Amino acid sequence: MMRVNIWWNLLITTGLGAVIGGYTNHVAIQMLFRPHEPVYIGKYRVPFTPGLIPKRRDELARQMGRMVVEHLLTPEGIEKRLQNEAFRNEITQWAQTEAGKLLQTDRSVRELLAVAGATDVEGKGQAFVQGLVQNKLNEVFDTYGALSLAEALPADTKDKIGAWIPKAADMLVQKGIEYFESEAGKRRLSQMVDDFFASRGTLLNLVGMFLGNANLAERIQPEIIKFLRQGGAQKLLTEVIEKEWQALQERKIGEAEELLSRQTILDAILRSVNMEEAIGAMLDRPVRDFLAPYAGRVQTELTPSAVNRVFQWISSHLPTVMKRLHLSEIVEGEVATFSTERLEDLILSIMKSELKAITYLGALLGGLIGIVQGLVMQLMS
Known part of the structure; x- marks a missing residue:
């Protein structure tokens, strides 16, 4: 009978520890996002409201902007992509396809200029x-x-x-x-x-x-x-x-x-x-009438040459262009406009499995603590 009580106590302490540990981590994760707005009792704001991320959204937006510029969209990374032979061939083939469509188009020069927004x-x-x-x-x-x-x-x-x-x-x-x-x-x-x-x-x-x-x-x-x-x-x-x-x-x-x-x-x-x-x-007159004498050269020489020149220009001006684009400010501005719900969905879509793992880990640690606690109580009794 005494042995049954020991196992029963261990089971209870383990189960309570697992539930408490898992639920505590779940609440902690929820407190990252909830509540979305501060809660007041009278004129006093309830502590830990709003959640950590809504409260520090501006700083999060600023840090995300810095992360994108310093670690994701770097001039070195883009330069490496531009130098990739397969990527260059892909862009060249695309440009040749578009040039071929233009060489065969029935549209007049006037129509193409109108599409481009030219007037008078x-x-x-x-x-x-x-x-x-x-x-x-x-x-x-x-x-x-x-x-x-x-x-x-x-x-x-x-x-x-x-x-x-x-x-x-x-x-x-x-x-x-x-x-x-x-x-x-x-x-x-x-x-x-x-x-x-x-x-x-x-x-x-x-x-x-x-x-x-x-x-x-x-x-x-x-x-x-x-x-x-x-x-x-x-x-x-x-x-x-x-x-x-x-x-x-x-x-x-x-x-x-x-x-x-x-x-x-x-x-x-x-x-x-x-x-x-x-x-x-x-x-x-149709555009093809003007381009017909140069169709072969456009496809085989001019288009690849133009693509190569564009790549060279981008490579040589990339740091300046990225600096003038102020990408960190763009990212910061975009993130700052996100609603708290959208920001929560965004983070959860990226880290959902990891956050669940944290909850399960809390339950596991709580269970282990419950086992230790049960054993200690048995030894002390």
Whole structure:
């Protein structure tokens, strides 16, 4: 009977110790989070309220920020990841896939710019081209304004213009022959004869009426055409153009501003290219039309090279970028905005098994203490 009492006492003390130890640890763990808000009796705050983590949430947020920066997202760790060959190949393949999609897209340039958030593309494009042309025009006048045209033009350009002058004179002669042989030329010649006699007074007007202006125009027309067909006309016109070309070469480029302002020249250039229509047509074309000639090179050369350059830039600027990002402050700010319930769920999701182990360990230690206590009591009795 006495032996049964001994085992019964040991069982009771062990069970009570295990329950007390486990429950004590469970309560201690709960006190880390609960209560979420301070509890007051009258004007006095109950000790240990709120729980340890809600009470020190700001410090926890600050320490988590430091932990992330100093031990998790370090420049060394990120640099090591960037140098990983498998990771680089993965990023390169992804970039090549995205580049391939862009090379085959049916979207127009306008649509892609709209997706990127660009607005008033035509207006900005016109302003950009206008600014570019204006800068080049100003550069030409500022750089070459004090030079003569002969000094500014390359020698081969002057030679080409000189060789082109006889051809231009011959072309003008041929156009003149075609004009005077046409009905429009005949009418114009007849009108010129009429105007000539009408402006020379009554006597010559009477002579014109006597001769007949139409007959006179018909007689003059073949002579004009004959003159133009002769080599002398082409030679004379060539000499005149060459003389004017030589005189023009001696003029200073800056003198052009005396005849036309820079703005007038700029407006003429922009009108000649019909910039608004050209930019609109370019924006409405599919992107693949622009990229098609470079598709193979984009995939095999440009994309891997661009990825490599990005990695190099990140590696060389990583410490500065991370410092400017203030990651610890970001983490601290995010954690500080967590509700106590969310913070509790976050910690429990990470340490749930460990906290349960602490509870079980408390029960085990309590049980062992109960056994020791039971044995001591038996020895003392």
